[in-house]
Amino acid sequence: MIGIKISDKKIIERHFEEIKNHLCNSKGLKYKYSVLDNWILGITDNTYNLEKVIKAKPKQLKSIIDKVEEVGIDFQTEPPTKDKNNDYEKAQYFLTLYKKFSTRGDNHFVRYNALQLVNELDINVCPYCNRNFINNTKLIDKSSNNPYVKRTAQLDHFYPEGKYPYLAMSFYNLIPVCGTCNVIKLEQTVGVNPYEIKNTDEHIIFDYSFNNSISEYKVDTIYMSRDYEKNWTVLGLEELYKIHNNYVEDLLHRLRLYNALYRKDLTHYFNKWDERTDSQFESHISKEDFERVIFGNYFLEPDLNKFPLSKLTKDIVSRYR
Known part of the structure; x- marks a missing residue:
């Protein structure tokens, strides 16, 4: 994974x-x-x-x-x-x-x-x-x-x-x-x-689909390497990831609520706030830091070992933001 x-x-x-x-x-x-x-x-x-x-x-x-x-x-x-x-x-x-x-x-x-x-x-x-x-x-x-x-x-x-x-x-x-x-x-x-994993995308890429109706989301995949299929099957990950369907729904809601233009405006606002002398922020807020707060998880390849479901977050965010 x-x-x-x-x-x-x-x-x-x-x-x-x-x-x-x-x-x-x-x-x-x-x-x-x-x-x-x-x-x-x-x-x-x-x-x-x-x-x-x-x-x-x-x-x-x-x-x-x-x-x-x-x-x-x-x-x-x-x-x-x-x-x-x-x-x-x-x-x-x-x-x-x-x-x-x-x-x-x-x-x-x-x-x-x-x-x-x-x-x-x-x-x-x-x-x-x-x-x-x-x-x-x-x-x-x-x-x-x-x-x-x-x-x-x-x-x-x-x-x-x-x-x-x-x-x-x-x-x-x-x-x-x-x-x-x-x-x-x-x-x-x-x-x-x-x-052996240098880039997780070489082995699996998550996506979402619908579970019975368009109002019910479920975790899905759009790519899986032949070698990784054995990990997926032996570890029963398809079944285990079913309990995270609500996580995908929540993440998609965040992407809609905080669309790209809105995120850009908010980032500009916080950067301006950061320049104030009375600011409580100790350092400049990067675009990645701000988006991590918005999406509620890490989503960059080097950070995937820091928090659960970060690979799922990365793939959904990368595809739909």
Whole structure:
């Protein structure tokens, strides 16, 4: 639905370095970094090491999967006896790492964990549906009476960790999403990774149509890429967006009430007010700021991660204002 923009590539480097530091320096681990590194090399026919798997970009993740399947090692079937040297146990250890990384209060990832990752990505709404906030919140720990930050975003594995455990800690496989999308998607796969989205119009463009009569509006689409159709279907977005039919009606009313000429006059008025010495405005009101207030939402591509339904707003506003 919307893209996840990475403003600083150091986030990816830190993600890898913290995992490496944990595997190299923590005591009592079942597997050290060198063991897992060699195992990854083995299951990819010496094509990828652990660092490349952790940092692999979305298209590279698919190449890694293809290579592992080409080698044909079975790490899905649990052997009758436990042996730390078998492929199954090593694959499952990546799920153990993810559990430590994603669990609040786990003492293995103290400086950096899933909470820090979501914070650094600086995304406020679910990239899969663009309907729900995923910002963090502060709570009080009942046992200690100390405040702590609760991660409300859930981390989805774009490629399900149950089927591809070796990708459980790969940066671009971790998607912060809302609980609704995570529960619906589960172990299914979708077609478009939010990290790949540069321009949302390349994947979907919203519009509206009528529901039984011309007085009943409904959310509709006029374009959807073939890859994105899988996201739309798997996540059940057509059904979920039905509850936003009234939002479209309200937005169309705003567009009619505040037509282009009226908006121009109001912008001129506020700009004149802004020039007064007793003005309460601290800075000039831009055309985009003013229209955001009028339309009740963000509607520019770089701002789509800030507020729910911003992509729907962008498409309706762009088409009919």
